[in-house]
Amino acid sequence: MGKSQTLKKTIIFILCVFLAILSLMPFVIMIVNSTRSTTEIQQHAVSFIPSKYFSSNLKILLGKSFNPAVGFLNSLIVSVGATVLATYFSTMTAYALVVYEWKLKNAFFSFIMAIMMIPAQITMIGFYQMVYKIHMTNHLSMLILPAIASPSMVFFMRQYMKPALSLEIVQSARIDGAKEFFIFNQIALPIMKPAIATQAIFSFVSSWNNLFTPLILLTDQKKYTLPIMISLLRGDIYKTEYGSIYMGLTLTALPLIVVYLLLSKYIIAGVALGSVKG
Template sequence: MSQKASSRKGSLAYKILQYVVCILLAFLSLFPFIVMIVNATRSSNQIQSHALSFIPSHYLMNNMKVLTTKTFHPLVGFKNSAIISICATALSVYFSTLTAYAIVAYDWKLKKGFFAVIMAIMMIPATVSSIGFYQFMYKIGLTNNFAALILPAIAAPSTVFFMRQYMIPALPMEIVQSARIDGAGEFRTFNQIVLPLCKPGMATQAIFIFVFQWNNLFMPMILLTQKEKWTMPMMVSQLSGDMYKTEYGAVYLGLLLTVLPIFVIYFLLSKYIIAGVALGGVKE
């Protein structure tokens, strides 16, 4: 009897420990962003005297004025990041699905070798060839051109890999066969029959590619030197410079503006995003 009671007590303590740890970690995830949001509304003087506060103030517009009169132009950064991210995502998802379809639906001699190459290069990050990439882009005059950031997205090995894994169970080849019998061309079959069937997989990949492109710092930082071409993360990197040294409120506001679209996407789509992460992890 008493043994049972003590074990019950033990499991209760264990349960409390679990919730305490989880709640602490949840707080740790939120805390920096809460400070960011609250301080975005406070004046630099208020932050100087009490850096930590959970009560919003009324200096939001004032901070906005300070922020935008210097090098930080949220609308320019937003527009540039949006152009790059949307174009790169659309191209990447479409052509990766097309490439995956080429692997899944057709038998061609070099297919096996091609797929092995995709597997092999999937893990090699673009940053290690960045020096050659920059020099090449400089020679053909594509620095300060968004095409240099958008076009490479057409060849995305990990997206091809994911779409291939997705297509094998989700795409019944009978449908393709019957489309052929009906006399539909191969390209039309892909666009009108295969693409709609792959929509859920494409949507998952689209979220991840978009977020990756939006957050990307290294490549844009190398290629874009003209201020009017800067992306959001590049604008952010200015916030730690001398220009904003004592403008604490403006810095917090700038940070808030860069993550606003990501916050919106995340809280609307978190269910799909987390399911997508889980799917990606067991892809091997």
């Protein structure tokens, strides 16, 4: 028993190490190659020793319409905006579903569950035509405002709020003369902080990584978000500049990797939490 158990454990451990290497390897190659010259990469595409072409790769990259600073800033505006709106208004909608008794409440909740799974991407033609008609195609607000209606986040917030927020607290605040809106902002929101933090991370990441919607709405280079910038690397202008392509990829992936590793504890816990509640 003991021997076969140890053997099993060893096999599992080796498999896990293999998968871990598989997760890391592409990014390691990417980061190292971003410091190597195109000639070096052509001779040996895999190396674990960084070279000294970091700045020249960067120069070539930035010389050709690739402007990660602009993309970074636009992505930041969109992601922060969408995340703030989504978390605030989803909590507010959940509050309406948990705290108040109203006639259409159950119907509204069923409705939210019904539309939760429908991806925005599938009705993009109508969305694009609507935005085009009102001449808002190059406005980042069109990527931010739809976040106010995030059905799956409302669902999550409601499931979290139900046991977390006691109606007695709301009641006693009312007796103290607090207005409903004040109670929501000053009492409900702080109680919801852990749920908001979890959802904020995922909202931010999905907004940050979104390619489809910005690709369709944004035609002005000054408005490009980071994923569109990345898609430029696939274009002909970088065809033979391997070092610069890796540099561009590294610039977009490395910040995410660093932030992820710093917050990994919360992110992993958040994924697990989402599944239990959902």
